[in-house]
Amino acid sequence: MPEERLARRIGLFDSTMVVMGGIVGSGIFVTPAIVASWTSTREEMIGAWIAGGGAALLGAFIYAGLSRRRPFAGGQYVYLREAYHPAVGFMYGWALLLVIQTGGMAVCAMTFGRYFRQLAGIAVADGVLAALGIGILTVVNCLGVGAGARVQSALMVLKIVAITALIAAGLAGAPSAAPETVKGGTSFAAALVPVLFSYGGFQTACFVAGEMKDPGRDLPRALVTGVLGVIALYVGVAFACDRVLGKAALEHSTAPAMDVATRVFGARGAALIGAGVAVSSLGFLSQSILTAPRVYFAMAEDGAFLRGLARVHPRTRAPVAAIALQGAVAIALALAGTYEVRGGDRLHLLRARGLVPLRVPGARRAHLDARTSADDAALHRGMRRGGDLHLRARSGARPDRPGVDAGGPSRLPAVAEER
Secondary structure, X not given: OHHHHOOOOEOHHHHHHHHHHHHOOOHHHOHHHHHHHOOOOHHHHHHHHHHXXXXXXXXXXXXXXXXXXXXXXXXXXXXXXXXXXXXXXXHHHHHHHHHHHHHHHHHHHHHHHHHHHHHHOOOOOXXXXXXXXXXXXXXXXXXXXXXXXXXXXXXXXXXXXXXHHHHHHHHHOOOOOOOOOOOOOOOHHHHHHHHHHHHOOHHHHXXXXXXXOOHHHHHHHHHHHHXXXXXXXXXXXXXXXHHHHOHHHHHHOXXXXXXXXXXXXXXXHHHHHHHHHHHHHHHXXXXXXXXXXXXHHHHHHOOOOOHHHHOOOOOOOOOHHHHHHHHHHHHHHHHHOHHHHHHOHHHHHHHHHHOOHHHOOHHHHHXXXXXXXXXXXXXXXXXXXXHHHHHHHHHOOOOOOOOOOOHHHHOOOOOOOOO
């Protein structure tokens, strides 16, 4: 079988981290505000996150069954090829390379570059930092799937620590004293759109089934365990944000996680959340570089892609040609900058909100359009204030404003994510 040319070095723990890494990006630091704005009560808001998690868990069970039947490299490409027609898998693979995966990687890399630049206080363009991040992770994955999986697991553990710290801050901080009022003009179905978007991406773990030690056993367990873990994290974040900010303030926050951390820890909390967003973006990027090239490799083995992408390094047994091609396309998009400008924040807003206004009255659409414009403006203001806030935190000076509207970059989950 073609997948046996690859090295089977991914165990159960790394598989679970790959599942969680495919879901959790930087969007969870801002999405609770979007969900809150579409629900009438806090119980309904928490219910949306639980319901979305239930839907994701059902999807995990489906992919667990598919992975047991077809534990091969390529995952979803293999399922589409055999369930429908090779042409369907062919179109999916090319779309993954040219739009879905590399476009999302470029957006995530730009998010990482923007936050890292401000936290480190260096005068380097975001695109250069984004390209550097993609390049380093591409080289790491060319060294072998073991190295790539270890780096991905380490970054995912850091993401879990950052999100757990946010939840702990929400539980430890003083609860909001604002009374809750039932809000009208909401839609539970509309709230599920950003929730389901946030839970997407677990299926990408199936791409590396051909490099798992025991995919028939480990991959189904990793899918279910990973999704359950993400449900716990997401529900915890939503509860923490609502407890500290109150639902009314949460609805209007452009950076709820930043606001929670700032209220509990002050300016240093804002810097910690900024670091969390940077790590989350880098971790999602690492997961994408680890998983998606196996689709191009499998297609090349079938003769449905460039033949050279089926090459495996004789020592590391990694599909280095496929990894390098994806990295090159993502770097080109990041350096061009056009995708990030045209497709970054707007892409997430289109997916999280744009499908809903098509089905609501004109007045509501106008309100959403106005709020979207305000969010875009807050992006630029927040990024400028974010650097000042971090510098003041390091110097010990009291910031002029305790909040930082850094919602823009944290609204940039990659397509496989926030996803």
